[in-house]
Amino acid sequence: MMETPGLSENRKDVNRLVALPFRKSVQMAYQSIRVRFFRSMVTTMSLVLAVAFLAFIQVGNDIAQGLLSSGNPDFIQALAKAGFDISPENTAVTSSAKQRWIVFLSLLVCVVGIINAQLMSVTERFREIGTLKCLGALDRFIVRIFLLEATMQGLAGAFAGSLLGAVTALLTSLARFGFSLGSHIPWSQIGITLFFTLCIGTFLSLLGVLYPAMLASRMRPVEAMRVEQ
Amino acid sequence: MTESKKIVRVSEVTKNFDLGKIVVKVLKGIDLEIETGKYVSIMGPSGSGKSTLFNMIGGLDKPTAGKVFIDEVDIAQLDAYELAWLRCRKIGYIFQTFNLIPVMTALENITLPMTFAGVSGDDATERGMALLNQVGLTGRHGHRPSELSGGQQQRVAVARALANTPAIILADEPTGNLDLTTGEDIINLLKELSVERGVTVISATHDYKMLNVSDQVIWIRDGRIDKIQAREELEIRTGGLESAGA
Numbered sequence: 001m002m003e004t005p006g007l008s009e010n011r012k013d014v015n016r017l018v019a020l021p022f023r024k025s026v027q028m029a030y031q032s033i034r035v036r037f038f039r040s041m042v043t044t045m046s047l048v049l050a051v052a053f054l055a056f057i058q059v060g061n062d063i064a065q066g067l068l069s070s071g072n073p074d075f076i077q078a079l080a081k082a083g084f085d086i087s088p089e090n091t092a093v094t095s096s097a098k099q100r101w102i103v104f105l106s107l108l109v110c111v112v113g114i115i116n117a118q119l120m121s122v123t124e125r126f127r128e129i130g131t132l133k134c135l136g137a138l139d140r141f142i143v144r145i146f147l148l149e150a151t152m153q154g155l156a157g158a159f160a161g162s163l164l165g166a167v168t169a170l171l172t173s174l175a176r177f178g179f180s181l182g183s184h185i186p187w188s189q190i191g192i193t194l195f196f197t198l199c200i201g202t203f204l205s206l207l208g209v210l211y212p213a214m215l216a217s218r219m220r221p222v223e224a225m226r227v228e229q
Numbered sequence: 230m231t232e233s234k235k236i237v238r239v240s241e242v243t244k245n246f247d248l249g250k251i252v253v254k255v256l257k258g259i260d261l262e263i264e265t266g267k268y269v270s271i272m273g274p275s276g277s278g279k280s281t282l283f284n285m286i287g288g289l290d291k292p293t294a295g296k297v298f299i300d301e302v303d304i305a306q307l308d309a310y311e312l313a314w315l316r317c318r319k320i321g322y323i324f325q326t327f328n329l330i331p332v333m334t335a336l337e338n339i340t341l342p343m344t345f346a347g348v349s350g351d352d353a354t355e356r357g358m359a360l361l362n363q364v365g366l367t368g369r370h371g372h373r374p375s376e377l378s379g380g381q382q383q384r385v386a387v388a389r390a391l392a393n394t395p396a397i398i399l400a401d402e403p404t405g406n407l408d409l410t411t412g413e414d415i416i417n418l419l420k421e422l423s424v425e426r427g428v429t430v431i432s433a434t435h436d437y438k439m440l441n442v443s444d445q446v447i448w449i450r451d452g453r454i455d456k457i458q459a460r461e462e463l464e465i466r467t468g469g470l471e472s473a474g475a
Contacts, residue, residue, distance in 0.1 A: 018313045019347050028333075035332040035373075131328040134289070135389070136317020136345040138310065221316065222289040224328050225280070225401055 020141045029148035040149075043117040044157035044205075050110035051158045051201040054103050055165025057095060058193045063173045064093040066186040075184070078177050107204060114208025118150070122216045129216050130224030139217040146213035150205045158201020162194045235301075236396055236429050237263040237286055242295035244281050255281045256292070257452040263445075265396070266427045268420060270439045273449035280401070282449060283433040287322065287399045288315050300396060317345045321390025321428075323419075325402035327382040329374040335361065335385045336370035342392040360388040364418060380411035387418060391426070398423075400432035404439070413438055 033040045064084050067075040084093055095103075122129070129142055173181060239261040246253045255278045263269050263286075273279040284290040285297050288304045297304050300319060307315060316322075321342075329338045336357045343353040361370055364384040374382050383403060390398050400419065404412030420442040423430045432439060440446060440463055448455040 017347060018310065018317050018345050020345060024344055032332045127326065127328055128330055131322075131324070131330065132341075133313075134287075134316055134322045134328075135342045136313045138313050141345075220289070222284050224322070224324060225284065225289070227325055227402075227405075 018136050018138060020137070020144070025141065025144050026148055029145050029152060032145070033149055033152055039121065040153055043114065043121065044153045044160075046110045046113035046117075047154065047157035047201055047205055048161040048164065050106045050204070051161025051197050052165035052168070053106050054200065055162045055194060055197045056169045057099055057103055057165075058197065059166045059169035059190050060173065061093050061095055062186055062189045062193055063169065063181070063184075065189070066184045067177065067181060068093055070184045072184075075177065075181070082176055107200070111204050111208045114150075114205060115211060118146075118209045118212035119215070122146075122212045122219075125216070126219060126223050127226070129219045130221050130226075133219070133221035134224050142217040142219075143213045146209055146216055147206065150209035150213075151202060154202035154205025155198070157205065158198045161201055162197045165197070166190060166194055234265045235262045236265045236299070237261070237431070238296075238298040238301070239282070239286065240296050240298070242282070242285060242292040242297060244278070244285065244290070245293045255452055256285075258295070259452075259454055261447065261454065261457075263429060263431065265429055266423070267444040268423045268430045268442055269432070269445045269447065270443040271431065271433045271447045271449060272435060272440075273455075274435070277449045278452040279433050279449045283399065283401060283431070286397075286431060287320055288312055317342060318393050319396050321392070321395040321398045323383070323386050323390050323398060323400035323403045323432075325405040327374070327379070327386050327406070329382055329385055329389070331374050334371050334373055335366065335377065338374070338385055339389045339392055342389060346393045357388075357392070360391055361385075363391075363422075364388045378411075379407050380414060383407060383411075383415050384418065387415070387422070391422065391428070394426070395428065397429045397431060400430065400434075402434055402436070403432060404434070404436045409438075412436060416442055 064079055064082075067079055079093075085096060132142065170185070173185075239259050242256055242259045243254070244256040246255055257278075259282060261282075271279050271283055281290065285292055286299070288297075288299065288307075291305055299315065302315075304312070304315065329335075330341065333341065336354065339357040339360055340348075340353040343356065348356070358370060361367060364387050366381060366384050366388070369377065369381065374385070377385065390400075398419070403415055403419065407415060416436075416438055419430050419432070422428060443463070444460050446458045446463060448458070
């Protein structure tokens, strides 16, 4: 038949011919977040809160560690009064099992929240996704756009959350131990902690979008034709 | 071989939808050929299988049995990449609900398929602006779909469908969400473009305004082709169009 040579000729080129440059997909993801700002904010909110909680606990511990290693008996007494588990032989403040458990639960709830919000967003955008496919988008373009959106939301949300948590932890420590703790705050350790919470937040955002993005990418282009809402 | 080129060939296509306990036979054996450059309307009541046939021609759905050839390529043989390429380069889609990407401007909507096709940014912008002029939307390139009327949105959609100079434009009820005059404008625009660029326009519709510009009308009834009428036959029957739909 006539079609066979033409087809096999195309076969090699096709991969190259349908393309979405990375810059363009970043731009599309950014645009989508910007235009649907309120929607994105709601999606990101649970992440902000969970990361803020994580940062609050971690930075609080950092500060407590700073005070403990200062060796000042007043501080150590204040720490013990504030509920930190300090015995004379302890030289390190670590998060208690209960703290870890609560933080873990809050992060879990946050991921479930993100999955829920992203599934909604995929449902809302089924027509858009179907149209993109009719225009020639491959499954992985769709996945990429969703992942990029989630990365941006994750970075922004985790940044805001880390900041919020750290500031709250600093303020409560100030209220608890007075201004004299100023020189004992371990800034570099807090910096490392905040970087860590930023990564965790972004990772959680990506984790939450994986399943919705896969669902979106498998949507059939014929969905775009559907007329009923 | 025939002298005029067949852009779409549908041979003995059947389509069943398996709904678990019952199998609904939507298409019961369709044979069809569509010539390059023609303006073809697929007419039929809802539930006749019109949309299913239409989706099949557009490579959006695969037949249960039989073959659909687009430009002499059997679409059932294509993998996901080749289908995407086909949708991107060979076919332009126009939808009843316009389906512009809401977060993008008119120009970005038009240049998106060009981006997929690998056209560079500047070329795409230039061609996009030319297309906007052609559909009569000069100066509206920076507007989002929500800032455009229904008719204007459909014009953008027409321009987007033309972005990669496709061989076929598939229009699914392009006037379904538009008022009478706006719908007529869109039909005329499609006809104009079809003549000017030699694009084959295939539209599924039950809008009788469409008949005036169609070179060929395919009537579908109950999963089969009821009749295929050429334009001349239609004109003889002028005044009898209402009865044709009854």
